[in-house]
Amino acid sequence: xxxxxxxxxxxxxxxxxxxxxxxxxxxxxxxxxxxxxxxxxxxxxxxxxxxxxxxxxxxxxxxxxxxxxxxxxxxxxxxxxxxxxxxxxxxxxxxxxxxxxxxxxxxxxxxxxxxxxxxxxxxxxxxxxxxxxxxxxxxxxxxxxxxxxxxxxxxxxxxxxxxxxxxxxxxxxxxxxxxxxxxxxxxxxxxxxxxxxxxxxxxxxxxxxxxxxxxxxxxxxxxxxxxxxxxxxxxxxxxxxxxxxxxxxxxxxxxxxxxxxxxxxxxxxxxxxxxxxxxxxxxxxxxxxxxxxxxxxxxxxxxxxxxxxxxxxxxxxxxxxxxxxxxxxxxxxxxxxxxxxxxxxxxxxxxxxxxxxxxxxxxxxxxxxx
Amino acid sequence: xxxxxxxxxxxxxxxxxxxxxxxxxxxxxxxxxxxxxxxxxxxxxxxxxxxxxxxxxxxxxxxxxxxxxxxxxxxxxxxxxxxxxxxxxxxxxxxxxxxxxxxxxxxxxxxxxxxxxxxxxxxxxxxxxxxxxxxxxxxxxxxxxxxxxxxxxxxxxxxxxxxxxxxxxxxxxxxxxxxxxxxxxxxxxxxxxxxxxxxxxxxxxxxxxxxxxxxxxxxxxxxxxxxxxxxxxxxxxxxxxxxxxxxxxxxxxxxxxxxxxxxxxxxxxxxxxxxxxxxxxxxxxxxxxxxxxxxxxxxxxxxxxxxxxxxxxxxxxxxxxxxxxxxxxxxxxxxxxxxxxxx
Numbered sequence: 001x002x003x004x005x006x007x008x009x010x011x012x013x014x015x016x017x018x019x020x021x022x023x024x025x026x027x028x029x030x031x032x033x034x035x036x037x038x039x040x041x042x043x044x045x046x047x048x049x050x051x052x053x054x055x056x057x058x059x060x061x062x063x064x065x066x067x068x069x070x071x072x073x074x075x076x077x078x079x080x081x082x083x084x085x086x087x088x089x090x091x092x093x094x095x096x097x098x099x100x101x102x103x104x105x106x107x108x109x110x111x112x113x114x115x116x117x118x119x120x121x122x123x124x125x126x127x128x129x130x131x132x133x134x135x136x137x138x139x140x141x142x143x144x145x146x147x148x149x150x151x152x153x154x155x156x157x158x159x160x161x162x163x164x165x166x167x168x169x170x171x172x173x174x175x176x177x178x179x180x181x182x183x184x185x186x187x188x189x190x191x192x193x194x195x196x197x198x199x200x201x202x203x204x205x206x207x208x209x210x211x212x213x214x215x216x217x218x219x220x221x222x223x224x225x226x227x228x229x230x231x232x233x234x235x236x237x238x239x240x241x242x243x244x245x246x247x248x249x250x251x252x253x254x255x256x257x258x259x260x261x262x263x264x265x266x267x268x269x270x271x272x273x274x275x276x277x278x279x280x281x282x283x284x285x286x287x288x289x290x291x292x293x294x295x296x297x298x299x300x301x302x303x304x305x306x307x308x309x310x311x312x313x314x315x316x317x318x319x320x321x322x323x324x325x326x327x328x329x330x331x332x333x334x335x336x337x338x339x340x341x342x343x344x345x346x347x348x349x350x351x352x353x354x355x356x357x358x359x360x361x362x363x364x365x366x367x368x369x370x
Numbered sequence: 371x372x373x374x375x376x377x378x379x380x381x382x383x384x385x386x387x388x389x390x391x392x393x394x395x396x397x398x399x400x401x402x403x404x405x406x407x408x409x410x411x412x413x414x415x416x417x418x419x420x421x422x423x424x425x426x427x428x429x430x431x432x433x434x435x436x437x438x439x440x441x442x443x444x445x446x447x448x449x450x451x452x453x454x455x456x457x458x459x460x461x462x463x464x465x466x467x468x469x470x471x472x473x474x475x476x477x478x479x480x481x482x483x484x485x486x487x488x489x490x491x492x493x494x495x496x497x498x499x500x501x502x503x504x505x506x507x508x509x510x511x512x513x514x515x516x517x518x519x520x521x522x523x524x525x526x527x528x529x530x531x532x533x534x535x536x537x538x539x540x541x542x543x544x545x546x547x548x549x550x551x552x553x554x555x556x557x558x559x560x561x562x563x564x565x566x567x568x569x570x571x572x573x574x575x576x577x578x579x580x581x582x583x584x585x586x587x588x589x590x591x592x593x594x595x596x597x598x599x600x601x602x603x604x605x606x607x608x609x610x611x612x613x614x615x616x617x618x619x620x621x622x623x624x625x626x627x628x629x630x631x632x633x634x635x636x637x638x639x640x641x642x643x644x645x646x647x648x649x650x651x652x653x654x655x656x657x658x659x660x661x662x663x664x665x666x667x668x669x670x671x672x673x674x675x676x677x678x679x680x681x682x683x684x685x686x687x688x689x690x691x692x693x694x695x696x697x698x699x700x701x702x703x704x705x706x707x708x709x710x711x712x713x
Binding site: 008088092156220221224278314315323325328332 | 415416417418419421422424452454455456457461463465466468469479518557576577579580581625644648684689691
């Protein structure tokens with residue numbers, strides 16, 4: 001009996017088959033990320049259980065069994081949240097005590113912010129060059145619109161409030177603290193002793209004191225030292241203090257970025273015959289700022305949330321408005337959680353957007369060779 | 371109120387020391403107010419019944435009503451007030467620095483504030499005191515029977531010290547549950563983390579009014595401290611202090627004499643009661659002595675009514691706070707509210 005040798009020749013390529021169902025698609029992702037081993041499976045199940053205990057009751061409280069009609073808290077009779085104040089109070093949450101007939105000016109200021117910011121934040125915006133001039137003019141336009149004068153009815157800054165006050169203080173602080181912070185960081189690394197010592201003193205003094213102390217100083221002590229009727233407007237004082245505070249932190253963040261730049265870059269800039277400002281502008285700062293983006297945005301987010309501290313010097317930002325609602329006789333005891341939840345929603349939207357934008361920017365500027 | 375955290379007091383003391391050197395005593399506040407056309411009045415940042423915002427964003431309340439009466443008396447218009455919202459920590463520096471002309475912010479009149487901080491209290495518009503609220507199921511009728519109870523207290527306030535004193539004097543023990551804010555204390559008490567909760571009686575009433583099962587709780591009869599709340603002005607301008615004092619007295623006297631928001635205009639033309647006539651300006655020249663217009667008291671009473679009307683409107687039994695007049699009734703109705711005569 002002879003054995004025929006077994007020959008098998010594969011003439012054609014096998015058709016490609018999909019990978020096992022358990023390694024691709026949703027199932028694969030789930031297996032990879034959530035159930036890869038017994039420990040992860042346990043954590044996943046625990047997390048699911050926690051979400052299950054929190055989210056359905058929350059949705060039930062916030063939406064399904066919520067009460068949204070009525071003019072006082074006593075009319076909120078269901079078990080759920082009481083949103084009846086929203087329709088009457090939303091204006092206060094957004095505009096504070098701003099003259100009601102002039103709300104359009106605040107709206108317009110916010111709408112104009114979009115074309116002013118776009119060319120600064122993103123590439124590939126049409127007419128970017130012309131829009132940048134508009135961005136430069138925007139602060140003047142915004143102040144004119146909000147405060148009034150020359151043809152517009154004057155609105156005292158003491159009536160600024162609500163989320164508009166948070167935005168006004170926060171955005172002014174953000175826009176001003178970056179350039180001031182850069183200058184302070186450069187000054188701290190300067191070879192000129194006078195400049196260096198002044199910058200170090202400013203940074204350390206401001207950073208060594210809580211923001212609330214600075215706000216108290218601006219709100220209460222300053223008027224005592226200045227001649228009467230001479231002290232600047234309270235909102236302006238607040239913006240100056242918040243900017244100074246954020247600048248000190250900003251300076252240190254940027255100094256970290258500057259120190260991460262290899263010495264060779266400085267020397268290369270010098271070798272090309274660039275002066276100090278040229279080498280900073282063209283070589284050093286673009287790299288240093290790129291490295292510092294997470295820290296810079298971190299400072300911005302912190303600054304924005306710190307704007308709620310103005311409540312302690314008698315200005316009513318959105319959090320202050322929420323608290324004053326909670327003290328209103330018609331609502332007392334009914335809207336504690338609701339007021340804070342509504343307020344935190346605004347902060348989350350702004351802070352989360354900033355955080356996403358910074359991630360986007362990091363990716364866009366990423367030049368490392370992968 | 372009575373928040374007296376150490377740092378807060380230290381800061382206030384430091385700021386006032388500086389202020390004492392930097393700012394000369396302001397004279398002639400009346401002239402400043404008249405030329406500014408607006409009276410700067412310091413009020414709470416928000417306290418149910420006493421200072422709160424309405425849906426229109428306007429400040430209103432028991433303390434605010436006094437600001438409005440002042441503006442009406444001095445400037446003839448109760449709306450000519452610039453409200454400056456102040457916290458417990460910055461109310462005194464604000465008055466000292468001239469940022470406000472009068473402070474009407476549920477401030478307890480104490481020796482050290484009157485004497486040492488350089489203010490003049492012009493009277494008392496609300497007699498408050500510390501009390502206790504507890505569940506009826508405890509089976510306790512009096513705070514003196516609270517031996518071994520757990521007590522929710524706001525930390526850093528005079529209530530904490532008053533509480534310790536009360537229990538020591540009565541030789542009973544308690545367990546303190548320290549809480550940061552009033553609303554947290556309310557939540558803690560409702561979650562049964564403590565048997566009783568203690569704060570100012572007015573605050574207890576406000577707290578109780580928010581309970582859905584209010585009938586299961588009771589405010590104990592004991593009041594363990596004196597908290598006379600009233601408006602104050604800077605020391606050193608006696609004319610201004612006189613105005614502030616007599617505006618308050620006019621509101622109280624108006625209740626006693628039966629002058630109300632509704633009938634004040636009518637009575638101002640002259641009545642059979644000579645004291646009403648002197649107060650409302652149809653007899654004598656009392657307004658001139660104060661340096662005000664003849665109808666100052668008429669305007670003050672017209673703003674939000676007399677003391678009783680203000681009380682009923684903002685904190686009385688028909689409001690969510692539901693406070694009884696108690697000590698704040700007129701002396702002839704069993705309270706201790708008493709205005710010197712217009713004579």
